[in-house]
Amino acid sequence: MPKPPRPVFSEEICPGIAPIFAFPPNRDTLGGTSYLIVEKDGNLLIDCPAWDENTRSFLDSYGGVSKLILTHRGGMGKVREIQQVFSCEVIVQEQEAYLLPNVSVIPFQENYTIAPDIQAIWTSGHSPGSACVYYSACGGILFTGRHLIPNNQGDPVPLRTAKTFHWTRQIRHVRKLLEMFSPETLRFICPGASSGLLRGKFSIDQSYSKLEQLDLDLCLKAEPINLG
Numbered sequence: 001m002p003k004p005p006r007p008v009f010s011e012e013i014c015p016g017i018a019p020i021f022a023f024p025p026n027r028d029t030l031g032g033t034s035y036l037i038v039e040k041d042g043n044l045l046i047d048c049p050a051w052d053e054n055t056r057s058f059l060d061s062y063g064g065v066s067k068l069i070l071t072h073r074g075g076m077g078k079v080r081e082i083q084q085v086f087s088c089e090v091i092v093q094e095q096e097a098y099l100l101p102n103v104s105v106i107p108f109q110e111n112y113t114i115a116p117d118i119q120a121i122w123t124s125g126h127s128p129g130s131a132c133v134y135y136s137a138c139g140g141i142l143f144t145g146r147h148l149i150p151n152n153q154g155d156p157v158p159l160r161t162a163k164t165f166h167w168t169r170q171i172r173h174v175r176k177l178l179e180m181f182s183p184e185t186l187r188f189i190c191p192g193a194s195s196g197l198l199r200g201k202f203s204i205d206q207s208y209s210k211l212e213q214l215d216l217d218l219c220l221k222a223e224p225i226n227l228g
Helices: 053-061 079-086 167-180 207-212 216-220
Strands: 020-022 035-037 044-046 067-069 089-093 105-108 111-115 118-122 131-135 141-145 188-191
Touching (some): 067 079
Parallel strands (some): 044 067
Antiparallel strands (some): 035 044, 111 118
């Protein structure tokens, strides 16, 4: 029996926040974690969950999907099928858009305002059009796709793999995030992969402070990891 999506934040941690759900890892996206933000003006799906009747029923129960944003080319999954069912907008950084020839997409360059409190940010490196999604609720939540993922200690880090598009550019975009935000505007990171290392959670608290502690010059010297 497939596991159902789980709430990311409790009312105690983020009072009054709109529901946010994390879906189980998706085999079609190499174990990627996707998220649903339930908003009164239309729900936002971040990357593609496993596409089956359970997922469709769950999304239907919360009013469907208004917008689907893709954080990197590996998170695409069943984009076309999701768009056909929900007639949702598909938002993707322009360098990944060509990978979706049969999908109606909204491409963006640097930044894209999805809603007054939600913004897409181009963070190239993991893939050419890798992006993060910033939601200003609850002290600031950044959905990082595979740009930043947890390490074994549950801290957010960039990971250089054999398939990383441009490592120097990825580190440069980590610096960009540190310049854009502060401890007051970036409290949580919700990674799009390796969420099992968070031991039952789907968010990393005090994320800005943890990013500040990274030695990015040392990170630049990291050798690629072959994930098979």
